[in-house]
Amino acid sequence: MNGNELNQTRHPAPYPPQIVGVIRRLLNQHGIPNAARGRLMDPFAGIGTIKAVGGRWRYYGCELEPEWAAQAAARGVVVHVGDARKIPWPDGFFGAICTSPAYGNRLADSYAPDMTNPKHRMRRSYRIYLGRNLSPGSGASVYWGDKYRTIHTEVWNECVRLLMPGGLFLLNCKDHVKYREIYRVTEWHVRTLAALGLEPLSAEAVKLKGDQNTAAMRKRGVRVVDHEWVVALRK
Numbered sequence: 001m002n003g004n005e006l007n008q009t010r011h012p013a014p015y016p017p018q019i020v021g022v023i024r025r026l027l028n029q030h031g032i033p034n035a036a037r038g039r040l041m042d043p044f045a046g047i048g049t050i051k052a053v054g055g056r057w058r059y060y061g062c063e064l065e066p067e068w069a070a071q072a073a074a075r076g077v078v079v080h081v082g083d084a085r086k087i088p089w090p091d092g093f094f095g096a097i098c099t100s101p102a103y104g105n106r107l108a109d110s111y112a113p114d115m116t117n118p119k120h121r122m123r124r125s126y127r128i129y130l131g132r133n134l135s136p137g138s139g140a141s142v143y144w145g146d147k148y149r150t151i152h153t154e155v156w157n158e159c160v161r162l163l164m165p166g167g168l169f170l171l172n173c174k175d176h177v178k179y180r181e182i183y184r185v186t187e188w189h190v191r192t193l194a195a196l197g198l199e200p201l202s203a204e205a206v207k208l209k210g211d212q213n214t215a216a217m218r219k220r221g222v223r224v225v226d227h228e229w230v231v232a233l234r235k
Helices: 017-030 049-053 068-074 126-130 144-164 185-195 214-219
Strands: 039-042 056-064 078-081 095-097 163-174 177-180 181-183 200-205 228-235
Touching: 017 049, 017 095, 017 200, 017 228, 039 049, 049 056, 049 095, 056 068, 056 214, 068 078, 068 214, 095 144, 144 163, 144 185, 185 200, 185 228
Parallel strands: 039 056, 039 095, 056 078, 095 163
Antiparallel strands: 163 228, 177 181, 200 228
């Protein structure tokens, strides 16, 4: 199995079913303005698994990597292939934006293991699953730090422009542990979105099983983060 085979059907970070369920419930709970006509956008669309939310929504997305954008389009998402810092739809076009940005953790690793080696096949990163280096400007290719924060601030500014007054923004994110310290990535995203004019409404921790590395670390007594956040904000 090589990277080119992987990218036909897989992505290292699709929405887990538990997260999809929470997003579906929060969309119904908080609601959006009628003028939005059910338009929902994901600026980091990936392979379009946000479509699993279902319902009356018309799904749009922005995805930088053409291979993943093609899969999102095949799922019925209207996709713009390009950088999420410059999205071509007009101001206030969307009633809801739901997205899961890259977490700035080890999924950003850029090494290319030998996928013919069974020991390497369990490794996950955006670069491995895509089968090549990520495109320039990708927020998924950088670790938590200044560059990560700059890219995502620019994307969030664009999202606020695209969200209509009264519109709903749902953020799915996960903190991570590095050198025994918890990097509170979610908190930074929420603060940044609030500074751009969005009002936090609710925050929900969703406990997930985690991958094999998380389970092994927990067994050894190493500190882990075993939940993801879904945060709702209103424009």
